[in-house]
Amino acid sequence: MEHNMKAKKTLVAFFSRAGENYAVGNIAEGNTRIIADMIVDETGGDIFQITPETPYPEDYAQCTEVAKRELAAKARPAVKGDAAVEDYDTIFIGYPNWWGDLPMPVYTLIEKHRWQGKTVIPFCTHEGSGLSGTEHKLKTACQGATLLKGIALRGATAQNERARAKESINEWLSKL
Template sequence: MNSKLIVYFSHKGENYSKGKIVNLTKGNTEKAAEIISKISGAKLFEIKAEKDYPNKYDDCIEVAKKELKENSRPKLVNDIDITEYDTIFIAFPNWWGTMPMPVFTFLEGKDFSNKTIFPLCTHEGSGLGRSEVDIKRFVNGANVLKGLAIVGSEVDTAEKAISEWINKNI
């Protein structure tokens, strides 16, 4: 077994970028996940909540804040069996200092024993926040590597940084 998987959560629509709101047809984290796949050959799996997040930025962050405060676990559209993968990239935007709650839903209850976890976070200034600590709460028995934080508005030029991060750890 030496297969790789990228699980990612990404938000299309209005996003904060360099001090203003921009409308994205493809979320920054999705772009980063595609770069990881190109470099590593890993299979892509998108974490999608049953209920879409609002397109408008201000509405979306309010929903995200409420979910975090309530420690909610939004239902997901689908799931994937991670048994056959030994390396799992977990990519997500920083929402209120950690991962979006659908990522928590995905992680909860899975067996990550003997797997290597690569956390990647897109952000606009807040870095990884406490997401690495939060990931470690759910992936007992896994080797969680130092995460990579990519400024979302710079993801289109981040291939070199992502490649160096992957190659340093594989």
Template sequence: MQALIAYFSRAGENYFSGALRTVPVGNTELAARMLRELTGAELFKIEPLLPYSDDYNECIAQAQDDQRRGARPELREYPDSLEPYDTVYLGYPNYWGTMPMPVFTFLEHFDFSGKTIRPFCTHEGSGLGHSVEDIRRLCPGARVEPGLAIRGTGVQAAEPALRAWCGR
């Protein structure tokens, strides 16, 4: 069984337990890298062609506007095919109860029929929100398994939770 870890993550100024802090690697990317070590799956970073700002407040305004409009931002690239993969681990930060809009773009680009999607998200208190339901709606032919919510401030210590969740 081959697996892909497709994830959206944002470095720069981020929110951590009530304070802003600049980070060189986003929380979801850190979790995705841990998952790669545990599973051996390939990594694919979902990146919008026009990235969100490194400034937290500006990013929030851009991302909220995208969500309000139901935007599907163009992505820099896509995997050539999902054919080789049985399982797709899908990682993202929780943006207002769901996934960032570039993840919607990614999901709508492919037919996930017959695939297993295992969602994981980073958050600062809102968990998975309704993102798993959104994935099920966008990928009706996929088997969407229970997701894992990782608090962003605790991502450095998330390996045991990731290990238990992915069965390693």
């Protein structure tokens, strides 16, 4: 896979949140960010962080309240900048699994672009829910894309057992 991925234009687009997080406490670097960096290291892809214009609260409980309201409303919060998805062949999309769905800012990015002919590969961090329904939601949102098998890693593993996380990522990438 290594040569194949490097020959194609690869983008790693992700949403990640630092601050107070479930199971890992107050973190300086988001769990999904750690995994995104590992994927970039292996693929040589470009990286784009999906950052909402209005940041989520640092406090975990407050953040979940805002995120739950956005999910219920199917909100599309404004994000800073954009990634030229159309210029890439393969797009990894990373996110924390929030109640069996992607954080709403990820949809903001997805809905700005055409996905026809693209290869989309999901990766998520979680604390027990895995990818749950997110792969299906991504396939629906990225119409016309080919979705490859994603990976789900516990945020606590990404944060506190990085060598083990990197081993899992490399093994997964080698099978794509």
